[in-house]
Amino acid sequence: MSETTTYTKKDFVSDQEVRWCPGCGDYSILSAVQTAMTQIGKKREDICFVSGIGCSSRFPYYMNTFGMHTIHGRAAAIASGLKIQNPNLSVWVATGDGDAMAIGGNHLIHALRRNVDINIIMFNNEIYGLTKGQYSPTTKRGVITKTTPYGVVDHPFVPASLALGCDATFFARAIDTDVKHLTSLVVEAANHKGTTFIEIFQNCVIFSDGIHEAYAGKATRDDNTIKVEHGKPMIFGKERNKGIILRGTRPEVVTIGENGITEKDLLVHDKTDDNMAYMLSRMKFPELPVALGIFRQVSAPSYEMDVEAQIAQVTSKKGAGNMKSLLHSGQTWNVG
Amino acid sequence: MKELENVVIRFSGDSGDGMQLTGTQFSTTSALMGNDMSTFPDYPSEIRAPQGTVAGVSGFQVCFGATEVNTPGDEPDVLVAMNPAALKANLADVKRGGTIIVNNDAFSPANLKKAGYESNPLDTNELDNYKVIRIDISNLTTEALKNLDLDLKAKGRCKNFCALGFTYYLFDRDMDSTIKWIESKFGKTPVLKEANILALKAGYNYGGNTLITTNRYQVPKAKIEKGKYRQMQGNAATAWGLMQAAEAAGLKLFLGSYPITPATEILQELAKFKEFGVKTFQAEDEIAGICSAIGASFGGALAATTTSGPGLALKTEAIGLGVIYEIPLVIVNVQRGGPSTGLPTKTEQADLLQSFYGRNGECPTVVVAASRPSDCFEMAYEAARLALEHMTPVILLTDGYIAQGAEPWKIPDIEKEFRPIKTRMVDRKLAPGEQFLSYQRDPKTLVRPWAIPGMAGYEHRIGGLEKSENFGNVSHDAKNHQRMVELRAEKIARVVDNIPDQEVFGDKSGDLLVVSWGGTYGATYSAVRELRKEGKRVSLMHMKYLNPMPKNVGKILKSYKKILVPELNMGQLQHLLREKFLIETIGYHKVQGQPLKITEVVGLINRELESL
Incomplete structure (x- = not known):
């Protein structure tokens, strides 16, 4: 961007009253995203937030940018069309686990596959909130919800594994209340060329309160999650003394200083390594810490830029088209 | 010889x-x-x-x-x-x-x-x-x-x-x-x-x-109008008509579509024209086809989606979104035999009522239809013109018969026959402190302004939730909803001031009026022309603008003793005419996947004239 505009967080706060439940995890996500927008080097009028249906999908109303609140599950498809039409825009999708993984699953996987330069932020609270408490495609087996009074018998998606299966060029995971970490990931996503997908562990205080608490809670997160960073060894724990090594092809938790383990023995995160990204996506609590940060980031052509390139290439070869010559081209004949 | x-x-x-x-x-x-x-x-x-x-x-x-x-x-x-x-x-x-x-x-x-x-x-x-x-x-x-x-x-x-x-x-x-x-x-x-x-x-x-x-x-040369001609196939004409409209409006054309017989050729045709800046997006499904077009429309493109009956059904919810957004969008439905998968390669006109009513809520939209292969060019342009000038989704109905059929077409003088399209795009900078009212309507047409991302000061949010009059903010207010439903309906009704009057072939009154629409024109026109040569008092009203209907349709319908409505469905236009004008008509309902034949229509007309 040639011109720089200095914004403060307030510039991205709209005049609409925020109507999420008190204590909802969405507030901290909104705050993190508004802060991140001041750091992405984009003019406010060149930013558009697109959402589907659900609590998370109220998001665009609260951002003082362009915004589209659309229909259930379709945000990724609508955002794709917008970005292809105008590649200069910074296009964001705010969505939830029901919106993106159930009704919108098809659009999500195809957006990730195509690598359109849109940024998808998925608020995962493992429940349908706006329809008041039905299980979603990420709800764990056995959980009692309004539609599963005897427990869920569906097997849930792991969003990270699904995204990686689509060859997503950017996947990251964060916790709603870790605003600083989340803000940095949003900025990283903005700078990535291609589809980005951030899964946020979001707490619904009404229908699935505490669902991520065991690993994402403020008291437990240091010991039960691991923030991965490219090129750095996988260390975690309150004391920063635990780490991940590979035994065979499986990750294992070790303690630095025990059994002769030093920092050098630990796995070093490589965000371009597909196997490592997938391994991170499969790490489940309590056997292993839950991974956070950027699992995978690779560079690949983005769809809309390839579209532009084709247009430029054909136009330079054929010259800009006009209807009059098209109508008179090919086989024509005169009568009279 | x-x-x-x-x-x-x-x-x-x-x-x-x-x-x-x-x-x-x-x-x-x-x-x-x-x-x-x-x-x-x-x-x-x-x-x-x-x-x-x-x-x-x-x-x-x-x-x-x-x-x-x-x-x-x-x-x-x-x-x-x-x-x-x-x-x-x-x-x-x-x-x-x-x-x-x-x-x-x-x-x-x-x-x-x-x-x-x-x-x-x-x-x-x-x-x-x-x-x-x-x-x-x-x-x-x-x-x-x-x-x-x-x-x-x-x-x-x-x-x-x-x-x-x-x-x-x-x-x-x-x-x-x-x-x-x-x-x-x-x-x-x-x-x-x-x-x-x-x-x-x-x-x-x-x-x-x-x-x-x-x-x-x-077979000697035909005495046809002088000029330069080319062959035109219906689906190609639809594609070119959309391109013509984009050029006339000074916009880029975006097509979001999913392959479906017999509409696929429009996507294939438009995919060729990169040098026109046309962007074609082959989506993952019918829904993504129209949704990507809605995104592109919000971004300032002339956006369209193309499909056939089952695809139109899948696009239903998104058309409703386009209606409540009030954004320009062209939906082309190349009709085929239904219901369900039906007869994919055969023709029918049975999606007229779906186009009128096939959505949840009070959801009016403009519906037009092309009458013959080359007419797809004009009607695609018209669909786009009305979408852009009235900020609304417009459904263009063609069918497998005219979409795949071809005929010689006198190349139009586009400067004269296809005038520039004036969009509702905002074209001035806002005054300091001035708030952009995204749903403030033009008092005459009730059309709202079009501001697109990239325009500083015009940042606004649109949504599928009911919105407050003028401001466009979310509103659950009872009276506001009534008002907005009425405004959206009235806006579409006023499109009537921007479409040509209905034409009649033949005398302005008489014994029998044949009323047809869409792709049956060739048969109904030929039949009426043949019988008029024999001195029969029969006229033809062939409709291309279906919602709203031209102002003079009611008057025309009252000028004949009998009205015959042959259709390739079970009487859908007949139903609409009865509902709107409270008149009795005689229907002819053919659903065989085949077009009307001239002799068939001649027979029908003769039968009705004899029983007068």
Whole structure:
């Protein structure tokens, strides 16, 4: 961007009253995203937030940018069309686990596959909130919800594994209340060329309160999650003394200083390594810490830029088209 | 040589026999020779149905004439049957006393069995009512190509050009344009070029050597409007019409679509025109097709989506979003036989009520329909014009019959006939502190302004939730909802001030008014014209603007003793006319996957006139 505009967080706060439940995890996500927008080097009028249906999908109303609140599950498809039409825009999708993984699953996987330069932020609270408490495609087996009074018998998606299966060029995971970490990931996503997908562990205080608490809670997160960073060894724990090594092809938790383990023995995160990204996506609590940060980031052509390139290439070869010559081209004949 | 006013010829063979190509060549030649014409391909939905079977028969019909031609013709005067299955599939359609040209070589016991014949129909009295010309087309072809270095199978594939050559002789056609076509098509493979030209000439010369001249026919040039013409197929015309509208509006065209028969060709056609800046997006499904178009429209494109019946059903919710957003969007529905998957390759007009009412909530939108292949250009432009000038989704209805049909088209003077389109795009900077009201309406048209991302100061949010009048903020207020529902309805109603008055062909009052819409025009117009020549007091009102209907429709309907509404559905326009004008009409409901025939409509009109 040639011109720089200095914004403060307030510039991205709209005049609409925020109507999420008190204590909802969405507030901290909104705050993190508004802060991140001041750091992405984009003019406010060149930013558009697109959402589907659900609590998370109220998001665009609260951002003082362009915004589209659309229909259930379709945000990724609508955002794709917008970005292809105008590649200069910074296009964001705010969505939830029901919106993106159930009704919108098809659009999500195809957006990730195509690598359109849109940024998808998925608020995962493992429940349908706006329809008041039905299980979603990420709800764990056995959980009692309004539609599963005897427990869920569906097997849930792991969003990270699904995204990686689509060859997503950017996947990251964060916790709603870790605003600083989340803000940095949003900025990283903005700078990535291609589809980005951030899964946020979001707490619904009404229908699935505490669902991520065991690993994402403020008291437990240091010991039960691991923030991965490219090129750095996988260390975690309150004391920063635990780490991940590979035994065979499986990750294992070790303690630095025990059994002769030093920092050098630990796995070093490589965000371009597909196997490592997938391994991170499969790490489940309590056997292993839950991974956070950027699992995978690779560079690949983005769809809309390839579209532009084709247009430029054909136009330079054929010259800009006009209807009059098209109508008179090919086989024509005169009568009279 | 006998002179004929018009001729209907159907080329028919196995779906791999190249009959579409043969038919196209015949029609192009006839157009270049100054005939008016109309064509229609008829092919099976299986790509390669079992060879030699009736299910695998592919046909191409062309009507060419020395007078105005408006349909591909009711019944073939001439059938070219490349195998027994082609004869079996088409015989019932051929005019009694018509000519049947058969590839005699293909009538082998094995092929007869595959076609379901117990004995060879060429040897029984089954074809007594027709003039049968038996030609060993396969042998004639291989014999003509005997000196070429090609295997027997490749030689056999040239037999369609041999058959074409014979019809060229029969109807005194000029071979030049086809030879030129072969030269450019096979320029890189000289042996194939030579083979096809030899086959064409072999067929032609066979005619010269075997037929006495009195058995040849001539169809003189038609007296049609002077000017420069080109061939136009319906789906291509739709694609070009959208491009014309984009140029006229100074916007880029975006098409979000998903392949579906018989609409796919529009996507394929538009994908070619990168140098026009056209962006085509082949989406993951029908819903993503329209949703991507909605995104592009919000971004400032002339956005469209193309589909057929089942796809329109899938797009329903998103059309509703377009209606409440009030953004420009063109939805093209190339109708086919339904319900469900129905008859994918056959024609029908049964999505009219779906277009009017097939959405949740009070959800009015503009509906227009094209009347013939070349008219798809004008109506696609019109659909886009109304979408952009009124900030609304517009549904354009065509159908499989006109979408795949082709006809000569007088190239329009686009500067005169297709005026620039003035969009509702905001074109001024906001004053300091001024708030942009995204749903503030033009008092006359009730149309809201269009501000797109990238415009500083115009940042606003739109959504599928009900919005407050003028401001566009979310509103659940009871009275506001009533007001907004009424405003959206009134906005569409006022489109009537921006469409032409309804035209009538014939007298402004009389005994009988035929009312038709969409792709049945060729048949209804031809029938009415024929009967008017006989002095019958019948007129035609053919409708292209369906919602809203032109202002004078009500008055027209009250000026005739009887109203006949023939449709390719169970009476959908009839239903709308009754609802809107409280009038009784006589319906004719044909749902056979086939178009209306001229003779069929003539019969209907005569029946109604007699019972007056």
